[in-house]
Amino acid sequence: MRTTTGAHYGLSDWIVQRITAVVMAIYTLIIMVALLCGVASSYERWHAFFSLGLMQFLSFLFAVCLCYHAWIGIRDIWMDYVKPVWVRLALHSLTVLALLGYADWCLEILWRL
Amino acid sequence: MAASPSNQPIRRSRPKFLDLLAIRQPLAAIVSILHRISGALLFLALPALIAMFGLSLESPAGFERAGQLMLQPMIGIPLFGLAWAYLHHFCAGIRFLLLDMHIGLDKVGARRSAVAVLAISLGLTALLAAKLLEVF
Numbered sequence: 001m002r003t004t005t006g007a008h009y010g011l012s013d014w015i016v017q018r019i020t021a022v023v024m025a026i027y028t029l030i031i032m033v034a035l036l037c038g039v040a041s042s043y044e045r046w047h048a049f050f051s052l053g054l055m056q057f058l059s060f061l062f063a064v065c066l067c068y069h070a071w072i073g074i075r076d077i078w079m080d081y082v083k084p085v086w087v088r089l090a091l092h093s094l095t096v097l098a099l100l101g102y103a104d105w106c107l108e109i110l111w112r113l
Numbered sequence: 114m115a116a117s118p119s120n121q122p123i124r125r126s127r128p129k130f131l132d133l134l135a136i137r138q139p140l141a142a143i144v145s146i147l148h149r150i151s152g153a154l155l156f157l158a159l160p161a162l163i164a165m166f167g168l169s170l171e172s173p174a175g176f177e178r179a180g181q182l183m184l185q186p187m188i189g190i191p192l193f194g195l196a197w198a199y200l201h202h203f204c205a206g207i208r209f210l211l212l213d214m215h216i217g218l219d220k221v222g223a224r225r226s227a228v229a230v231l232a233i234s235l236g237l238t239a240l241l242a243a244k245l246l247e248v249f
Contacts, residue, residue, distance in 0.1 A: 018213065021206050028203060043176035050170060070159070073152050102159050109167040 017072045020065035027062040051113045063106035067099040140227040148205040151198035158195050183245065196241055201234040 039049045049055060074095050082088045138146075155162075169179040182188050208226050211217055217226050243249060 018210060021210065025203060025207065043173040046176060047170060070152075070156050073149075074156055077149065077153060098159075102163060105163050105167070109163070109170060113170060 013072050017069055020069040023065045024062055024069065027058055027065075030058065047113070050110070056110050056113060060107060060110055063103055063110075067103045071095065071099050139224070140231070141223050144205050144208065144227045144230050147201055148209070151202045151205075154198045155195065155202065158191075158198075162195070193238060193242055197234060197238040200237045200241075201230070204230040204234045 034049060039045050050059060075092060078088055078091045078095070082091060165179055165182070168175045168182075170176075183192060208217075208230050211226070212223070217223055
């Protein structure tokens with residue numbers, strides 16, 4: 001039976017925040033190595049690198065993880081400092097809409113490559 | 114314990130000292146609040162960062178333009194602030210993941226890793242700045 005007290009999303013969000021963090025950390029290391037190998041030295045190399053099927057996939061995965069991770073983090077900030085329910089609800093809504101927009105924006109950038 | 118008069122509430126004047134700006138925070142607390150501040154800054158800067166990424170991949174001219182923008186002080190300096198924010202968030206995040214796994218929970222170890230997070234993220238930011246300004 002579904003419990004009716006509390007929302008019970010705390011633990012799963014806590015785990016998701018950490019899984020997305022690990023994914024983003026690995027992607028960060030890949031980008032760091034690529035930068036050290038001079039991937040940003042010319043447009044051709046920069047474009048070719050992000051056009052690789054694997055990099056397109058990993059970059060989109062990164063964008064999705066970032067948006068989910070940021071949602072949990074920013075929501076925690078609103079919950080800690082903003083008490084009036086309506087203000088909080090408005091901020092939560094704006095945050096979700098902004099992050100969905102950013103994810104779509106990243107998808108469009110990667111799609112066009 | 115001495116009995117207090119039953120109709121009088123017990124009053125103890127406990128020392129309260131909660132001025133966050135006056136308390137000298139332990140290094141772990143500084144790392145923690147900087148993790149939150151850097152995360153918030155990165156969130157606020159997301160549209161600018163995505164726009165910059167899109168511009169750099171748009172065309173050879175866009176790539177050139179993005180490179181020029183990064184060298185303008187009005188954009189370059191905040192960008193280094195964000196580079197620090199990213200690196201601090203990254204290093205502090207790894208520290209928190211290790212703490213979640215009960216690694217480095219002792220007082221000395223926790224303090225040492227807090228120092229490491231502050232030093233490594235500042236060091237990497239300086240290295241990145243030097244690299245971009247073609248110091249080496």
